[in-house]
Amino acid sequence: MIRVGVFVCWCGSNIAGTVDVGKVAEEAARIPGVVHVEQNKYTCSDPGQDSIRKAIKEHRLDRVVVAACSPRMHENTFRKCAASAGLNPYLVEMANIREHCSWVHSDMSVSTPKAVDIVRRAVAKVKRCVPLHPSTIPVEKRALVIGGGIAGIQAALDIAEAGYDVTVVEREPTIGGRMAQLDKTFPTLDCSSCILTPKMVDAASHPGIRILTYAEVEEISGYVGNFEVRVRKRARSVDEARCTACGICILKCPTSRDSEFNMGLGTRKAIYMPFPQAVPNKPTIDREICRHFTAGKCGICQKVCPSGAVDFSQEDQVLTEKFGAVVAATGATQFSVEVYGEYGYGRYPDVITGLELERLISSTGPTDGKIRRPSDGKIPKTVVFIKCVGSRDENKGYPYCSKACCMYTAKHAILLKEKIPSASAYVFYMDVRAGGKDYEEFYKRSQEMGTRYVRGRVSRIYPLDGKLIVQGEDTLLGERVEVEADLVVLAAAMVPQPDAPEMARKLGISYNQYGFFSEAHPKLRPVETNTAGVFLAGTCQGPKDIPETVAQASAAAAKVISLFAKSELSTNPNVASVDESLCSGCLWCSNVCPYKAIEEKIITERAGKETVTRTVASVNTGLCQGCGACTVACRDGAMNLLGFTNEQILAEVEALCL
Amino acid sequence: MGYAYYPGCSLHGTAKEYDMSSRACLDFLGIQYRELPDWSCCGASSAHSVDHTLAVSLPARNLTLAEQMNLPLMTPCAACYSRLRGAHHALRSDPGLAKKVLTVLGSEYKGRYEPLSILDVLYQYGPEAVGEKVTKKLKELRVACYYGCLLLRPPDYAKFDDPENPGKMERLVETTGASAVDWPHRTECCGASLSLSDTKLVVSLATSIVDMAVRHGAECIVTACPMCQANLDMRQRGRTKLPVYYVTELLGLAFGLEPKRLGLTTHMVNAISLLRAKQLA
Amino acid sequence: MNHLNLSRYEGEWLSFAQTVEAEGGKKVLSCYQCGKCSAGCPLSFAMEQQPHQVMRMVQLGLSDRALQSPTIWRCAGCFTCTTRCPRGVDIAGVMSALRVIALARNVRTSRRAQAFHKVFLSLIKRYGRINEFELVVRYKLASMNLFQDLDLGLRMFMQGKLKPPRGIAGVRQVRALFRHEKGGGKRSGLRLLPGLQLTRHREGV
């Protein structure tokens, strides 16, 4: 005889406020098979769990239904609780009378009978539960970090410090990311290179870290603890082992193009290092423009290289390796501000972005740290900053706030004043979002240095007699205002990498409507994803500044380390299972399986007196994620998801509909 | 094929030179068109300020008439263009309103063709092709192309060109050999709809637009809107006065047509003397 | 002077915005007061209340202030604001919705602008088309603004630009559109000039 215990939770007033819990308990007691019912104020609390344990023993319960919140919330809690009382944890079923019932209704006369139905469903299912047992898989204790910005560097260092090997795959010829382009950083104004470069060098010289630059991840297969990754390391046409980074090749190269690192404000050669502190400190040949590759001529670099490191015949390398965990740290990019025709970026050279200004302020930049306006190289006297360009604008950009620009604009205004004391700075803003340690103080400092904050958006910019006329509104005055500016700086929105959806697909993770990678839970699992073993760090998950990026990177590293601290992982036993006697071997299931977990298997069996061989489906339980797609596809009804068998689901439907 | 030609009320009155020059250019280029029979006013200027439905139903009558001819509707007037497109857009996106309006009119509206401006038609003909027909180059004439509002805004339905940085009118005008100056007030509003009720304000708007054109070296202004033309022509009070031409007047001149046939003699700011001085007329 | 007591407007808080939306003024509740509309408005220099402030009045349900604001009649309907609004508010649409409502509720603030619109529509109703000559004459009579632009008018007349009116064949169909104007609302005739039958709503929209 099956003996079911039902535990109905009040969840304070969350459930009891809209559902008559007493009535639910009363009705539950009448369901055949239910031998014990009780109510609890907070079933998940210590006393609540104790009472479950006690009831299991006293009433010899062999099945448990907890009528409370969503299984996403506490299924694990109650499974552990049952296990501690000696019951197989998979004999516990949640009846979600909170998210599915009390939270979405206000009328008790509707919600109470619905809650009873939900409990009836859970009892029908739990009666058909069987004990399940997780199996274990080994863990490959090497981590892959994709993206070598500050997020990737920090995560790699933390993981390596714990004693595990890390590989960093970076698309550009150097690691460093956006932070390498910045001059000084808020709110402390320490120089970006001074705090970043040492970390880059630490990462490069750490015995546990291997950095693959000019490289991209092509494919990822496998599952937590056992990912198989294919990486393409593009040919940089320079033998890194031989090169001594003397730089003579760069000096002599006759071909150049706009420098990406300087945001197009300067040029770089065809053989180049993005910036002098690049890591690795070896040049790369840009085959798109190199005259050897485009015209079959030149080859000067090869001739001048004293160590014979230039190698035009170098080919891409494809590596396939195993990793136990992956950290995605692919960062973000800048909104294309050309979209704002009214601001004229692209038409008026003195309308620039914040990142371009960083390069103009930086002593390693195209102007050696002198702020000069691009059109004529003059020192600007009046600079206008416009915030939220592409952010908080569902018409031309994105509805969200980019979070870092309020503060970096305050920083820019301060740095402007430091570099050109006589200059005046105007900031057109809607809000100053300075929620962070020492941020409001930093904003105040910028105000007190004489920055004129004007509350309102700018409608239009047009050139007139060598100036840019900035037409805005001072909403506090209720008056349209104009500023005659020499330079206008747009705080461009932080937007997802254009290839983020593709990267998400490779990683098997989801992304939001804009393309930022989605965390497993916005509050409680901020660095995990819905795919076990894949973690997030930095601006690929959403706009953030450096302190937040670094914190998240260390958090992701901690997750990787705790994963690697186990020698084996237990797998989820809710996997697909084939009833070979029913399977006709059509293998339709293997077509629909998104995880490639179904293989074909030949079995031999006796039919009457003969022995016959036939094909059946076979599930690789290591790969199966329990999505259930195959169970629906199977025409023979041979495929079942353990814990969600066809029989169980039909019993639930019957309990609800009959 | 060809087009249904909708002149609109202004072109039968104060903007008759726009009507004359439009027809002259279309004829010259061999573009087929027939005047929409028994067309009615599209309600521009007022209907949308008095009744939301009327703003759609007045132009709708003309849209259905054109659909009965099975021809795309084309108009030189930017205000009519705006109202016709607005109604076209509303009829197709608001089924409730469409039903209400079409029942009164007793007709259907599928909206197969989007209403067009004469500039669209000339542009479809092709700036190069237009250029090939030019016989008299308007060399050394520096023009400021003025788009105003209604060809470009709101961008939901007025889609003639990029609302912030248009360029199609310049391309058409430059086929005549004239040079288009780069100036900032190409899409600023001249306030024409307030011309009668708030004249003082409108004088200041029109004057600042014309002054800006002068500052950028323009010798004349070109427009495709009878409201803008009339307004800039009548209300400018700057030190330098600029003649304000319709695009079709300049094109007509470049095609070698008679200034009189183009209506050039009926402007407020003398439209002939500049041309004479340049030996273009 | 009393402070503005917002609690007194709670009743109209949502309903007024909804009325405005129904007349074509979309998304006014989304406005976050950035002022980009006012910053680009060619007429904001002549507006006592800036466009974004009018949006604010609608948001707060201050219907009397919004409808009495001369701004709604100053607006030229150029759609610069609508084109640039980062929150997708159709400011020009809100302005024209407010004019519609003001006329319907007979809130009289701008005699001239109101007279202009009334004359304009009455002519369409009469002839099916606008005759600019009659438009100007009747407008001048209605607005008591007789002498302005006399010189211009004279010149135009000489150039054959101002011609006597003529009706179109389909004028009955056009009139039918006016009858349809507002489903079921009570109307009363308003005589501006002899022979001009104008429509207005006695009740609110």
Ligand SMILES: Cc1cc2nc3c(=O)[nH]c(=O)nc-3n(C[C@H](O)[C@H](O)[C@H](O)COP(=O)(O)OP(=O)(O)OC[C@H]3O[C@@H](n4cnc5c(N)ncnc54)[C@H](O)[C@@H]3O)c2cc1C
């Ligand atoms: C103008 C400006 C000023 C700023 N100033 C400050 C400041 O003063 N203080 C502050 O705290 N923050 C500031 N920030 C914010 C700061 O730049 C970011 O928070 C930080 O750089 C984010 O680091 P990240 O590692 O997440 O991303 P990124 O720095 O963008 O790094 C991502 C890396 O991943 C690589 N990558 C991308 N896709 C792939 C792929 N598919 N495969 C391999 N590699 C890939 C990229 O090449 C890049 O190297 C500023 C931002 C801007 C735009």
Ligand code: SF4
């Ligand atoms: S951080 Fe500031 S500037 Fe950036 S989008 Fe948010 S509010 Fe705008």
Ligand code: SF4
């Ligand atoms: S532009 Fe839009 S959001 Fe900004 S104040 Fe105007 S209506 Fe509001």
Ligand code: SF4
């Ligand atoms: S539509 Fe009206 S409110 Fe908007 S910018 Fe033009 S004149 Fe100003």
